[in-house]
Amino acid sequence: MKIPLFLYFPRSSPIQHLPSTIHHLPSTIPHPPSNIFHPPSTIHHLPSTIDLYLCAMSRKVRVRFAPSPTGGLHMGGMRTILYNYLFARQNGGEFVLRIEDTDQTRYVPGAEEYIFECLKWAGLEPDESPLKPGQFGPYRQSERKPMYRSYAEKLVKDGNAYYAFDTPEELERMRQEFKSEGNASPQYDRLTRGNMRNSLTLSNEEVEKLLSEGTPHVIRIKMPESETISFTDMIRGEVSFDSSLVDDKVLLKADGMPTYHLAVVVDDYLMQITHAFRGEEWLPSAPVHILLWKYLFGIDAMPQWAHLPLILGPNGKLSKRDGEKYGFPVFAMNWTDPRTNHTAEGFREKGFLPEAFINLLALLGWNDGTDQELFTLEELVQKFSIDRVHSAGAKFDYEKAKWFNQEWIKRKSDAELAPLVKQLLATVAIAPTDETLVRVIGLVKERCQLLPDFVQQSSFFFEAPKQLDLDAVKPKWNDAKRLFFAELIRNFQLTQTWVGADLERNCKEIAAANNIKPGEVMLPLRIMLVGGKFGPGVFDIVEIIGKEETISRIEKALHLL
RNA sequence: GGCCCGUUCGUCUAAGGGCUAGGACACCACCCUUUCACGGUGGUGAUACGGGUUCGAAUCCCGUACGGGCUACCA
Numbered sequence: 001m002k003i004p005l006f007l008y009f010p011r012s013s014p015i016q017h018l019p020s021t022i023h024h025l026p027s028t029i030p031h032p033p034s035n036i037f038h039p040p041s042t043i044h045h046l047p048s049t050i051d052l053y054l055c056a057m058s059r060k061v062r063v064r065f066a067p068s069p070t071g072g073l074h075m076g077g078m079r080t081i082l083y084n085y086l087f088a089r090q091n092g093g094e095f096v097l098r099i100e101d102t103d104q105t106r107y108v109p110g111a112e113e114y115i116f117e118c119l120k121w122a123g124l125e126p127d128e129s130p131l132k133p134g135q136f137g138p139y140r141q142s143e144r145k146p147m148y149r150s151y152a153e154k155l156v157k158d159g160n161a162y163y164a165f166d167t168p169e170e171l172e173r174m175r176q177e178f179k180s181e182g183n184a185s186p187q188y189d190r191l192t193r194g195n196m197r198n199s200l201t202l203s204n205e206e207v208e209k210l211l212s213e214g215t216p217h218v219i220r221i222k223m224p225e226s227e228t229i230s231f232t233d234m235i236r237g238e239v240s241f242d243s244s245l246v247d248d249k250v251l252l253k254a255d256g257m258p259t260y261h262l263a264v265v266v267d268d269y270l271m272q273i274t275h276a277f278r279g280e281e282w283l284p285s286a287p288v289h290i291l292l293w294k295y296l297f298g299i300d301a302m303p304q305w306a307h308l309p310l311i312l313g314p315n316g317k318l319s320k321r322d323g324e325k326y327g328f329p330v331f332a333m334n335w336t337d338p339r340t341n342h343t344a345e346g347f348r349e350k351g352f353l354p355e356a357f358i359n360l361l362a363l364l365g366w367n368d369g370t371d372q373e374l375f376t377l378e379e380l381v382q383k384f385s386i387d388r389v390h391s392a393g394a395k396f397d398y399e400k401a402k403w404f405n406q407e408w409i410k411r412k413s414d415a416e417l418a419p420l421v422k423q424l425l426a427t428v429a430i431a432p433t434d435e436t437l438v439r440v441i442g443l444v445k446e447r448c449q450l451l452p453d454f455v456q457q458s459s460f461f462f463e464a465p466k467q468l469d470l471d472a473v474k475p476k477w478n479d480a481k482r483l484f485f486a487e488l489i490r491n492f493q494l495t496q497t498w499v500g501a502d503l504e505r506n507c508k509e510i511a512a513a514n515n516i517k518p519g520e521v522m523l524p525l526r527i528m529l530v531g532g533k534f535g536p537g538v539f540d541i542v543e544i545i546g547k548e549e550t551i552s553r554i555e556k557a558l559h560l561l
Numbered sequence: 562g563g564c565c566c567g568u569u570c571g572u573c574u575a576a577g578g579g580c581u582a583g584g585a586c587a588c589c590a591c592c593c594u595u596u597c598a599c600g601g602u603g604g605u606g607a608u609a610c611g612g613g614u615u616c617g618a619a620u621c622c623c624g625u626a627c628g629g630g631c632u633a634c635c636a
Binding site: 066067068070100102103105106164166168171180181182183184185187216218220236239240241242245246247249250252253254255257259260264279280281282283284285286307309310312316317360363364365367369370371373390391392393394395396397399400401402403404410444446447448457472517518519520521522523526527530532533534535536537538 | 562563564565566567568571572573574575576583584585586587594595596597598599600628629630631632633634635636
């Protein structure tokens with residue numbers, strides 16, 4: 001039986017394994033009255049399955065992908081998009097694309113358009129986006145700037161955040177000062193905030209004065225002294241943090257823009273997001289986001305989180321650099337950095353079919369429990385389930401990725417492939433007729449892993465090979481063979497109907513008459529026509545390239561032998 | 562360093578207390594093939610380690626080791 005995904009049942013009861021850190025907490029913790037904050041004595045009261053069910057039932061499923069337009073779209077991001085898309089389609093929900101461009105110093109022209117193009121190529125188009133606004137716009141955070149400040153101010157008013165006036169130099173000095181063996185990177189937190197210039201340490205008058213003078217400042221969350229912050233991740237089950245170990249993250253920057261932490265919570269709320277998928281690298285900042293939900297909108301409104309496992313390269317989180325170093329694409333499409341003009345390879349240009357790309361991405365961390373590995377997007381929509389997503393990171397295997405592509409090339413019809421191959425052949429100035437091209441594709445497609453392989457595998461059908469691998473022929477070349485080929489040419493010249501099977505029979509008869517085994521002349525003939533030791537059956541090639549071209553290539557080769 | 566997450570063939574993974582630990586990629590061999598592929602058959606190859614719980618542990622618990630992530634007025 002299939003359980004709709006939004007009825008999420010934790011795999012293990014949260015009560016079974018208390019976090020070990022819980023025992024070390026001081027015993028004098030205040031007990032806040034929320035059901036998601038668990039001082040030791042109330043740890044059992046997680047929201048029940050029924051609560052989650054009721055909460056989810058009342059809302060239409062809405063998910064979002066929120067990239068920051070700073071460069072190429074990583075395959076990990078692409079997989080997050082896929083899972084979002086599948087989840088939305090499967091639950092009759094909506095998939096939103098929101099641009100997280102709150103860091104104006106990292107603005108990269110063209111990056112946003114590039115992301116739209118990736119989605120289009122993969123066929124994972126959002127229901128709402130900057131290009132297709134719904135009723136929750138705007139869909140760029142830079143255009144939502146005015147909304148964030150009031151939420152930050154509310155946090156300050158309620159005592160959950162504070163103004164901080166420290167300059168970058170002062171922050172750096174603090175980090176140096178508190179650096180020790182036991183603490184490699186001191187945080188702005190309960191231990192250090194008392195030494196800094198903020199509305200916690202300054203008098204009200206001073207704060208008012210600084211504010212009215214327009215002194216640059218940020219707003220930071222004030223992490224509680226000692227609470228256990230827990231939530232149930234859709235993939236990992238219960239995860240807990242000790243609030244005293246989390247730093248006072250900046251919520252609103254000096255330029256008035258929110259940081260990711262504030263923006264993601266405010267926007268997810270305003271856009272009525274019900275399920276939030278993101279990479280595992282976000283797990284450590286989850287407690288900040290949970291607290292913000294509690295302070296701002298109530299924990300019941302918070303989406304269910306799923307932190308997806310990372311896609312790993314040969315050494316850790318897969319990076320653009322890995323691709324360059326080991327020769328495989330990391331981005332969905334080619335990305336050229338406008339500043340350096342440097343291009344990083346993409347799956348599209350490398351010759352992957354979007355179907356294959358989606359297929360391999362889906363299987364990186366998920367499977368349906370059977371031996372099936374090839375899935376169409378429609379099948380994935382049917383069969384995907386978030387609780388079959390692995391919690392461990394998956395190392396990317398380019399060899400297997402190519403296998404997926406090869407399988408998809410074989411699955412596609414010759415006619416479907418034709419326009420793609422035609423485009424590729426055009427780059428080497430070959431312009432075949434559609435009819436011939438489709439025939440050729442049928443003969444060579446199972447020899448191609450990547451689309452550009454079609455050029456090597458099919459160009460000799462349309463033009464004589466520029467180089468012949470004569471070294472494969474010369475060692476065993478002799479006068480008997482020379483005579484044979486002379487006779488073969490004569491025979492071909494006299495042949496009226498040009499049918500591969502008949503020609504092959506003739507060829508074998510001539511060989512037999514000259515006391516030559518057919519095998520001895522097949523390879524030389526192939527080299528003469530193809531140039532190398534590859535390609536479909538020799539007489540399939542002979543038939544397609546035709547009488548004149550066949551004879552001409554044999555004659556040309558004979559001069560070289 | 563601290564916190565968090567993780568650990569089954571080289572890689573992706575199956576097995577939700579009960580078989581000989583299954584499949585796929587890659588690799589090797591053979592078959593098919595007058596080339597290269599496709600296809601077919603077979604093979605090499607894994608439960609990190611140590612303790613528990615249990616009649617029985619890859620599976621549940623604890624510890625250790627190892628791997629990864631985070632530790633910015635970046636996302």
